[in-house]
Amino acid sequence: MSDMTDTGGPVLAADGTPLKRSLRKALRRQKMRALLLIAPLLIFVLVSFIMPIGDMLYRSVENKIVSQTLPRSTQALSSWDADSGELPSEAVFAAMAADLKEAAEQKIHTRVGSRLNYENPGMSSVFRTSGRKAKKFDLENGGPWKEQLIEINEDWADTDVWRTIKTYSPPVTAGYFLNAVDMRVGPDGAEMRPERERIYMNLLKRTLWMSLLITFSCIVLAYPVAWLLANLPTRKANLLMILVLLPFWTSLLVRTSAWKILLQQQGVINDVLVWIGLVDDNARLIIINNQFGTIVAMTHILLPFMILPMYSVMQTIPPSYVRAAKSLGATDWTAFWRVYFPQTIPGIGAGSILVFILAIGYYITPALVGGTKGTFISNQIAFHISTSLNWGLASALGAILLAVVLVLYWAYDKIVGIDNVKLG
Amino acid sequence: MKLVKTLLASSALTVTAGAVSAQDMANEMTLVSWGGAYQASQVKAYVEPYLEMYPEVSVTWDESSAEAVAKLRAMNEAGNVTWDLVDAVASDAMRLCDEGLAIELEHDEVLEPAPDGTPASEDFGDLLVSDCFVPQIVYSTTFGYRTDLIGDEAPTSVCDVFDLEKFPGKRALQKRPIDNMEWALYCDGVEKDAIYDTLGTDEGVNQALDKLATIKDQVVWWTAGAETPQLLADGEVVMGSTYNGRLFSAIAEQDQPIEMLWDMQSFDLDGWVVPAGLPEDRKARVMHFLKFATDTQRLADQAKFISYGPARKSSAPLVGQHAELGIEMAPHMPTDPANSGNVHIYDYEWWADNRDDLNAKFEAWLAR
Numbered sequence: 001m002s003d004m005t006d007t008g009g010p011v012l013a014a015d016g017t018p019l020k021r022s023l024r025k026a027l028r029r030q031k032m033r034a035l036l037l038i039a040p041l042l043i044f045v046l047v048s049f050i051m052p053i054g055d056m057l058y059r060s061v062e063n064k065i066v067s068q069t070l071p072r073s074t075q076a077l078s079s080w081d082a083d084s085g086e087l088p089s090e091a092v093f094a095a096m097a098a099d100l101k102e103a104a105e106q107k108i109h110t111r112v113g114s115r116l117n118y119e120n121p122g123m124s125s126v127f128r129t130s131g132r133k134a135k136k137f138d139l140e141n142g143g144p145w146k147e148q149l150i151e152i153n154e155d156w157a158d159t160d161v162w163r164t165i166k167t168y169s170p171p172v173t174a175g176y177f178l179n180a181v182d183m184r185v186g187p188d189g190a191e192m193r194p195e196r197e198r199i200y201m202n203l204l205k206r207t208l209w210m211s212l213l214i215t216f217s218c219i220v221l222a223y224p225v226a227w228l229l230a231n232l233p234t235r236k237a238n239l240l241m242i243l244v245l246l247p248f249w250t251s252l253l254v255r256t257s258a259w260k261i262l263l264q265q266q267g268v269i270n271d272v273l274v275w276i277g278l279v280d281d282n283a284r285l286i287i288i289n290n291q292f293g294t295i296v297a298m299t300h301i302l303l304p305f306m307i308l309p310m311y312s313v314m315q316t317i318p319p320s321y322v323r324a325a326k327s328l329g330a331t332d333w334t335a336f337w338r339v340y341f342p343q344t345i346p347g348i349g350a351g352s353i354l355v356f357i358l359a360i361g362y363y364i365t366p367a368l369v370g371g372t373k374g375t376f377i378s379n380q381i382a383f384h385i386s387t388s389l390n391w392g393l394a395s396a397l398g399a400i401l402l403a404v405v406l407v408l409y410w411a412y413d414k415i416v417g418i419d420n421v422k423l424g
Numbered sequence: 425m426k427l428v429k430t431l432l433a434s435s436a437l438t439v440t441a442g443a444v445s446a447q448d449m450a451n452e453m454t455l456v457s458w459g460g461a462y463q464a465s466q467v468k469a470y471v472e473p474y475l476e477m478y479p480e481v482s483v484t485w486d487e488s489s490a491e492a493v494a495k496l497r498a499m500n501e502a503g504n505v506t507w508d509l510v511d512a513v514a515s516d517a518m519r520l521c522d523e524g525l526a527i528e529l530e531h532d533e534v535l536e537p538a539p540d541g542t543p544a545s546e547d548f549g550d551l552l553v554s555d556c557f558v559p560q561i562v563y564s565t566t567f568g569y570r571t572d573l574i575g576d577e578a579p580t581s582v583c584d585v586f587d588l589e590k591f592p593g594k595r596a597l598q599k600r601p602i603d604n605m606e607w608a609l610y611c612d613g614v615e616k617d618a619i620y621d622t623l624g625t626d627e628g629v630n631q632a633l634d635k636l637a638t639i640k641d642q643v644v645w646w647t648a649g650a651e652t653p654q655l656l657a658d659g660e661v662v663m664g665s666t667y668n669g670r671l672f673s674a675i676a677e678q679d680q681p682i683e684m685l686w687d688m689q690s691f692d693l694d695g696w697v698v699p700a701g702l703p704e705d706r707k708a709r710v711m712h713f714l715k716f717a718t719d720t721q722r723l724a725d726q727a728k729f730i731s732y733g734p735a736r737k738s739s740a741p742l743v744g745q746h747a748e749l750g751i752e753m754a755p756h757m758p759t760d761p762a763n764s765g766n767v768h769i770y771d772y773e774w775w776a777d778n779r780d781d782l783n784a785k786f787e788a789w790l791a792r
Contacts, residue, residue: 107522107524108523108524110522111523114780117780117781118780121778121780121781121784122778122781124778124780124781125777125778128522128776129777196630196785196788197784197785198788199787199788199791199792202791264658264660265594265660266658266659266660367647371645372640372791375791380791385494386494386495387494387783388780388783388784389497390780
């Protein structure tokens with residue numbers, strides 16, 4: 001009571017400090033402790049996840065290699081007018097000779113060659129052939145360099161070669177991103193690539209469309225299974241659960257190969273169809289190495305990611321609601337559609353996000369069963385990472401994919417609401 | 425008495441040599457190869473004998489040769505090279521060498537001479553296409569077909585692959601422009617000598633792709649060498665290209681109804697490269713192993729397990745019968761006169777220069 005009467009002064013804790021400050025201190029200590037507890041995880045995520053992704057994303061615009069490998073030439077080229085139609089001066093050629101010699105000695109001339117080759121096919125060979133000779137250049141009195149370089153590779157007499165070097169000398173470039181949307185830098189700025197060289201936008205559209213199809217077929221197939229799981233007696237439900245989980249625990253490659261055996265033209269499904277006479281032996285169905293194969297195999301592989309969130313949501317829905325609806329005169333369909341289904345939406349939402357985001361980045365299964373028409377954009381990313389070594393383009397494609405997923409996530413949040421998602 | 429002395433001396437030498445090696449050499453080696461029958465032939469021909477002599481060594485295999493260039497570049501950038509010896513095709517070896525990702529070797533110093541004393545560089549001869557490369561085998565990419573599914577008449581020319589009327593059914597081709605573009609041009613009437621000149625122009629590339637487009641619907645594209653034998657065995661394709669050793673395994677070891685079509689087979693080389701940036705002890709071990717694994721006898725031994733020609737001239741006379749099947753290996757070698765009547769000489773230099781460009785165009789064409 002005495003505290004209540006003393007309204008003017010701050011409330012004091014037992015040790016005499018104001019209660020507010022004491023409380024804040026205690027809270028801060030608690031926060032610090034919490035932070036320390038999650039620190040290992042935070043540092044782990046930062047070091048092994050955020051930083052590598054950031055580094056990879058940075059590669060999509062990074063272009064230091066040209067100015068670092070050819071410092072003199074890029075400097076000398078800055079005063080050259082690419083539209084003049086004339087070759088650069090002897091000074092530029094001399095600078096290039098010096099750069100080439102130094103680069104060839106360090107064995108990095110082919111790296112800059114393959115970098116520029118992405119923008120102008122043929123550049124790789126220019127640097128490769130020149131680098132072989134460049135080690136023996138006598139820089140002091142070996143000139144004039146113009147004739148010599150052109151002698152080694154006649155492409156040095158092509159203004160396009162110099163234009164490419166000049167265009168791509170700044171330390172950052174939009175080239176990879178332009179390439180990733182089927183564009184390139186032409187003489188008058190960005191332009192579309194010729195029809196025969198356009199790949200990525202079509203692939204991106206195909207990836208999104210097929211991922212949506214896969215997500216939709218997962219919903220259709222998973223819903224009844226999840227309902228059974230949630231409503232059967234425990235013993236039967238457990239057995240069913242094992243049937244769902246067993247494939248989930250089986251290696252992805254094994255499952256994909258199994259689909260190969262089932263779907264190929266001399267495979268199980270076709271054999272059975274021919275045997276029962278539904279399909280003629282000469283007209284066996286083509287259900288693999290195309291989009292159909294990818295959709296079937298990926299739906300199967302991603303199905304558990306749809307069933308499990310649906311199941312965990314359905315389990316929490318009391319059966320009395322549907323009974324109540326029916327006792328109030330609803331038909332089976334109305335009871336399901338108006339009472340049961342709306343309560344399962346959080347599960348469908350969670351499953352759909354999970355399946356869609358997993359599907360959009362898949363590449364092993366499409367590579368094995370997709371042929372050429374059923375492959376995804378991730379297959380191109382994998383190709384550029386592991387085969388063509390064009391890591392800049394791979395990062396640009398990855399960044400675009402990431403942006404698309406974020407936009408879709410945002411749209412989903414606006415339409416369905418992210419609070420409406422329940423993973424279990 | 426003298427003999428005993430020499431024997432004693434030499435065994436003492438071996439012991440000391442062994443002791444030195446145990447100190448200076450790492451005892452773990454990571455070898456990178458292609459998996460399948462080819463890797464098995466390497467294991468039997470030189471890894472197992474080596475491990476018998478040096479039981480303290482343990483070998484880990486990584487079946488990543490198909491992505492060797494990319495992975496080595498990544499390891500090099502990360503400063504953590506975990507591979508000790510990499511099996512790569514000649515064109516990849518050239519690329520690794522150019523990028524400074526593999527070390528240059530003095531072939532005569534690091535390799536065994538032939539038994540008659542011929543230095544290694546002469547014994548390998550022209551096959552030393554790069555300073556970083558120690559060739560093991562000559563192989564070829566060629567076609568095999570199902571004898572029971574192909575029809576009454578067997579294909580005799582590579583152009584039969586492009587003839588859907590005479591030989592209907594699916595074909596397996598490798599998912600890359602190399603070889604396919606050359607075969608397409610050859611079958612579109614381009615002279616063999618003019619293939620690379622034609623391929624150097626945009627029109628030539630389009631001509632090759634248009635020719636491939638005539639069979640595109642009927643092609644199953646493969647990426648791993650083991651796929652074609654499997655597809656042939658399943659009857660999924662009636663003919664398909666792959667490495668000749670894989671076809672040999674299917675025909676001779678698994679008794680599949682498959683026959684070789686050697687016409688326009690594309691010769692290529694496969695061999696070892698040593699990654700740059702290895703610590704001294706690991707490098708010492710790897711060079712020690714490399715010297716053993718590429719000597720005349722070991723390369724000849726490899727031909728007992730797989731039908732690839734040994735890269736050393738001195739190994740050729742030692743090639744005998746298959747280790748388990750007891751059949752003569754010579755007729756199954758790509759270099760056998762009966763098989764090499766019409767061969768396609770694959771141009772390393774040209775592809776090293778134009779690979780990126782053609783890959784991009786080929787991929788765009790595939791995705792269409």
